[in-house]
Amino acid sequence: MPELSERAQYLLKALTERYIREGQPVGSRTLARDAGLKLSPATIRNVISDLEEMGLVCSPHTSAGRVPTVLGYRLFVDTLLSVQPLEDSLVDDFKLSLGADTDAKDLAEIASKLLSDVTRMAGVVTLPRRDHAALQRVEFLPLSEQKVLAVLVIDDQEVRNCILQTERNYSASELQQYSSFLNEQFAGRELNEVRRRLVSELRETRENLNRMMATALEMADQVLGEAEQGSDYVLAGQTNLMEFEELCKVNTLRHLFEAFNEKRHILHLLDQCVENEGVQIFIGEESGYQMLDECSLVTAPYSVDGQVLGVLGVIGPTRMAYERVIPIVDATARILSAALNPKD
Amino acid sequence: MPELSERAQYLLKALTERYIREGQPVGSRTLARDAGLKLSPATIRNVISDLEEMGLVCSPHTSAGRVPTVLGYRLFVDTLLSVQPLEDSLVDDFKLSLGADTDAKDLAEIASKLLSDVTRMAGVVTLPRRDHAALQRVEFLPLSEQKVLAVLVIDDQEVRNCILQTERNYSASELQQYSSFLNEQFAGRELNEVRRRLVSELRETRENLNRMMATALEMADQVLGEAEQGSDYVLAGQTNLMEFEELCKVNTLRHLFEAFNEKRHILHLLDQCVENEGVQIFIGEESGYQMLDECSLVTAPYSVDGQVLGVLGVIGPTRMAYERVIPIVDATARILSAALNPKD
DNA sequence: TTTAGCACTCATTGAGTTGGAGTGCTAACA
DNA sequence: TGTTAGCACTCCAACTCAATGAGTGCTAAA
Incomplete structure (x- = not known):
């Protein structure tokens, strides 16, 4: 050039x-x-x-x-580009809205709503990855005939439960044994480490014919598998995109909305932004996805303790006010990061 | 006339x-x-x-x-109208798809997807109301500083948890006491009955100055309040609606999609269909909602043990093949009902 | 009661026209 | 050499106009 x-x-x-x-x-x-x-x-x-x-x-x-x-x-x-600094009032608004003490999913929803409202475009936030989150505790509760409820406490803000179909009935005390065994072994460790160690331990205990440990480990394995709720995102303000002349061909919109529903493609694109520190922008065809040909995507990763947990951003027409959107996305990522940080 | x-x-x-x-x-x-x-x-x-x-x-x-x-x-x-009988093969397909042993939300999602795929319109399914479902059990687990995890087991298929912010720390054994007290009192009763009785019991125990019972009841009250995840629905195949000439004005679509996002209106409309047994149809303006002026809604309630739990249906242009859609909606409601019925 | 005939209406299409906005090129100017 | 004015040209958008054709309402006859 x-x-x-x-x-x-x-x-x-x-x-x-x-x-x-x-x-x-x-x-x-x-x-x-x-x-x-x-x-x-x-x-x-x-x-x-x-x-x-x-x-x-x-x-x-x-x-x-x-x-x-x-x-x-x-x-x-x-x-x-001359990026405009953001009004303090807006930042304060965002901090307030994202200050509530709710779980990660709610925060993601609030953030995407904020992004879409302020930019009058579509806001998107991936749900936080929990691979590096520490497992706090596992609990098993007997539910009914051959069903066991497993509760996975990941941190103060996030709890997942899933129902295990088992081969026989387990008593509460038996289950208690299992969970305390597992907690001893794994509490405080990162989820993906837990996952890794589960596999090797399982092999080992099978060889040792330790029935009780094996069952506990198998259950844990199943729980983690179930709880592995593949990455996902929340989207808000899709309909805002219908206000833009250049996107208003029904076919363009259809492809776009189908992509939103399908999620796969958008997720893949968002995943690429995790690598990058700070704001990243895809303009038009740069994304490599046809349905986004006439759109731009402005993203920023959010993180806790230096660990990137996800990405948020704004989708709009290529003809968007970048100088305004960029600081908004940037600030939102920071504020969301702060909101997700354990406050104590 | x-x-x-x-x-x-x-x-x-x-x-x-x-x-x-x-x-x-x-x-x-x-x-x-x-x-x-x-x-x-x-x-x-x-x-x-x-x-x-x-x-x-x-x-x-x-x-x-x-x-x-x-x-x-x-x-x-x-x-x-001469309603066509449904092909057996289709019914079998539906039964198969809705046969998996998953929770209510997944089933609703599958059902709406099926409806939209088969009709090439939008499928909608309200999440089952749980007012009349029996509370199976409550469990409290200490989480961290001033946080208690409450687990609400509603039935074999549904478990809800929520995190309670408390004023002081509670020990595991203390919490155990609470939950067994509550389970004695309320296990097996319908959720809305539990809700009702909680209020009166709370008043009573406060007068009696029974500190322990009062705390337990207060926690339970909070849980039920939190778990009260207002009625909701899942939607699939919205984009199918973009295929219809008569809806293809961007403005029409925008209003429609905004209504889908907003949920309030659609929910209100769907609620009206709970009353009615069997298939109910709103044609065009009959719905009373402007954004549905050019649409029709075909619904049928689904139920378990004679209790109507929700409604499912199809949204499409007024110019739809009613003679086909009606039996599809009808059959899907039956199959979903069957799928939700406890099988043992 | 049914039908044929006819005049009439109106959306749609395509062709022809005009006006305006903007370009590229060239030649003159500082 | 960089800048400007002038001019011919292109193209879109909006408009008019006429032709087409599908369908109607009415009337009078079968």
């Missing part, structure tokens, strides 16, 4: 900003008026023509103004 | 069926050919003209054919 003159950069910025604001292809005359430079439309045409050659802008048809391409947006976002 | 001649009825039926099939206003010529009656278009025009006077059909504009009105659909559905 050849170097871009100061002026060309400035004009690309002006053009992109104008287009984001107005949604209409912008022509040389408009730009001349708008940009504040003392240049005639003709001069501007020359510059813009260079930008076009570099693939940063294009015109939808011969006699229309120019529109940023994905590449143009990319350059704009990476090097030209 | 004046009596309708045999012939008029027949023609209304033919017209409605044709319109449902083709989606185009049907004219007298078409109807003459289609209906199998040996009548000229002119004659048919006379009859149709009567139907129009009665408000059963109308024409979108002067020189178009006729389309059934809501009233026309109503008459069609109530008295003219």
Whole structure:
């Protein structure tokens, strides 16, 4: 990519900003008026023509103004953007809303709602991964004929339960034995470590023919398997996307909403953002998913104790106010991280 | 409403069926050919003209054919419809899919998916109300500083837990005392009865200054309050609705999808169907909700032990194949009922 | 009661027209 | 060499206009 003159950069910025604001292809005359430079439309045409050659802008048809391409947006976002600082009042609002002492899922829902409300686009938050969370305790309770209730206490905020189908009946005291055995062994360890060690221990105890331990371990294994509720996300404000001209073709919307329902693809995309520290942006086709061709995704990971637990973000048209959305997503990720941190 | 001649009825039926099939206003010529009656278009025009006077059909504009009105659909559905029996293979499929031994929520999700897949419209299933379900057991477990985990075993299939914030720490044995006290009192009783009795018992024990009982009751009260996860529903196949011409205005879709997200309205509507035994149908504006003006809703309640637990149904355009949807909804309700019944 | 005939209405389609916005190119200017 | 004015050109969007065709209502005859 050849170097871009100061002026060309400035004009690309002006053009992109104008287009984001107005949604209409912008022509040389408009730009001349708008940009504040003392240049005639003709001069501007020359510059813009260079930008076009570099693939940063294009015109939808011969006699229309120019529109940023994905590449143009990319350059704009990476090097030209002047990010606005966020109003304190908004941050306070967010902190308040995410301050309630509820479980992770509720927080995710609140956060996605906040994101969608403030940006008037769609907000998305993946549920926190719990691989690295510490297992606090396991409890087994007899339920009924050949059914045992297993309760998995992960931390103060999250408890999962699942119902095990067993081969025979177990008494409460027997189950108590199992759980205290397991707690001795595994309490305080990370879930994925527990998972790993379960496998090896199982093999070992089977060899040793220790019936009681084996049963306990088998149960634990089953619980972890069940509780392994594959990663998931919550979405809010999908309908906001219907307000944007450029997405308002029924077919575009259908593909988009099908993807939202299907979840697989969106999840895969969001997973890619876990790696990256800080705000990450996919513009248009960059995502690699066709249904997002006319959309951009702005994400940021959230974490607890330096462990990234998930990702949140905003989905909207490529023509979105990045300079506003970016700080919002960034701040929300921080606030959510704080909310998830054990406060004591 | 004046009596309708045999012939008029027949023609209304033919017209409605044709319109449902083709989606185009049907004219007298078409109807003459289609209906199998040996009548000229002119004659048919006379009859149709009567139907129009009665408000059963109308024409979108002067020189178009006729389309059934809501009233026309109503008459069609109530008295003219020939419901097709369902293929056994489909019923078997449904039974298989709903046979798995999972919890109520999963079943509801499967059912709504089935409904939407088979009808190519949107399937909806309310989560089962648990007011009349028997409380099997309560357990309290100490979690951490001033936090107690309460587990509510409702029946073999459903367990709820919630985390209580308490004023001081409780030991495991103390909590054990509470839960066994509560289980003695309430196990086996219906949830709403438990709720009712809790209130009065609380008042009584407070007067008696029985500290221990009071605490136990207060905890139970809190649990029930928390677990009171207001009624809810699951929806599948919303995007199918985008395939229908008549709903494909972005605005219509937006209102519809907003209603789906909002849930309140749809729930209220579905609640009305609990009363009615068997299949109930809302056609177009009959629902009273504007966003459903161009939709119909076909529902049937499902129940266990004669207790209606919820409603399921299909949402689609008014122009839907009622004769097919009705038996599908009916059968699904039966199969879901069976699946929820304790099998032992 | 049914039918044929006819005049009439109205949505839809496609072709032709116009106006405006914007471009690219060229030649002149600083 | 960079900047500007002028001009021909392109294309979209909006509009008009006429033709088409599906369907109706009415009337009078079978």
